[in-house]
Amino acid sequence: MQVNSEPTTQQDSTEELSPESPERKDEHGGRTPARPAVVRQLTAGDAEKAAALRKMKVVALCLLIAMAVVFVVAFALQKQYPWLEYVRAAAEGGMVGALADWFAVTALFRYPMGLKIPHTAIIPRRKDQIGASLGEFVETNFLSEQVVQDKLASINISGKVGSWLSGPGGAERVAKEGAAVIRGTFKVLNDDDVQAVIEGMVRRHLLAPPWGPPVGRMAERIFADGHHHKLVDLLVDRAADWMAANHQTVSRLVTERSPQWVPSFVDGLVGDKVYIELLKFTRAVQDDQQHQVRLSIDKYLTDLAQDLQHDPAMIARAEGIKAQVLGDPEVRELASRTWATIKGALLTAVDDPDSELTVKFKAAVRDFGTRLVTDEELAGKVNAWIGDAAGYLVRTYRSDIAGVITDTVARWDAEETSQKIELQVGKDLQFIRINGTVVGSLAGLAIFTVAHLTFG
Incomplete structure (x- = not known):
């Protein structure tokens, strides 16, 4: 040689x-x-x-x-x-x-x-035959599903991983590598392509389905449970407060709309009378939960919920409102803002080791590592998952893995x-x-x- x-x-x-x-x-x-x-x-x-x-x-x-x-x-x-x-x-x-x-x-x-x-x-x-025999030997004796699973079970991977994750530097290393992966992913991704995907998802899941029936069903459950009463109370309270604080405004409106031939003192009396009645009315609606106005509002809202589900004309109106609110420019702008917000927030968070996202992620990693060490049931499940995954890989790709030996020797x-x-x-x-x-x-x-x- x-x-x-x-x-x-x-x-x-x-x-x-x-x-x-x-x-x-x-x-x-x-x-x-x-x-x-x-x-x-x-x-x-x-x-x-x-x-x-x-x-x-x-x-x-x-x-x-x-x-x-x-x-x-x-x-x-x-x-x-x-x-x-x-x-x-x-x-x-x-x-x-x-x-x-x-x-x-x-x-x-x-x-x-x-x-x-x-x-x-x-x-x-006999180089090629030797390579083929060596590959077959490795496949038969080493790339056996049972051999791999027994070996993995004997080394307790979940315990070793858990000890590393919960120990000093483990979570920091995972966070550091995760941040590198996120930054690399954002560099590879094309913003226009991502925005196109978000826009497509918005159109498919938000705009394509009709809004009327689902909004009507949601409103029906809200109205049936009485959750809208707090909103009605708020509106009535604001109306009563406004009425109490705007005596002069009501009187002026009455005077401006009365005929010119009516004496001014009469306008004042009528304005005061109208204001007093309106104030009494708003206070009555405010104090009486079973007031006719409240009942009328409940009936109107209930009918509206039913119409949104079953009335073609109302459903068409809802679709028209949707088209006006979320047209093509608005959808594109929504997709652009969504992606820009997500990207900016993640990049800012991963670049700052003291950011809330990074701190919580490290804490979650440490907690998971501690559970892998202390929780025998979880550790057993993780070991079983790893064994099943390794068994599947060996079972599916054992010939390909052993073929590396055969092909490599054949190329020599x-x-x-x-x-x-x-x-x-x-x-x-x-x-x-x-x-x-x-x-x-x-x-x-x-x-x-x-x-x-x-x-x-």
């Missing part, structure tokens, strides 16, 4: 693609389309792993060379020194073990010595994939070569010893 052993300060690995990589032959000798050559810049961690891998390769190779030297020396001198036969057998077994394990380790990542021996270069050749270059995997596990695999050398030596020595004692 060829890797860049010099560490870099780059934190994330990058890939530089060369547009001039040559065509390659596949394992059957056919031409495959040229793929961009990948030059990996190793991170500091990868460079450290590459250095450790090279070191272990050197150790394993040195051990093989040492066995070869011992074998040559022992083989040359074994006739002169018979005990060297045991050393030769041990060295011979060590070389066989070292070579066999070198072949096994190398066959995982590439063709040994470039020879396309069957069942070698397993990772480059075969040689690049082999290098990545060898970089992660190659150091440990080199111990197989070392162990093979040691075990081969012991096995060779044991076999030769048994054979020599048995047949020698």
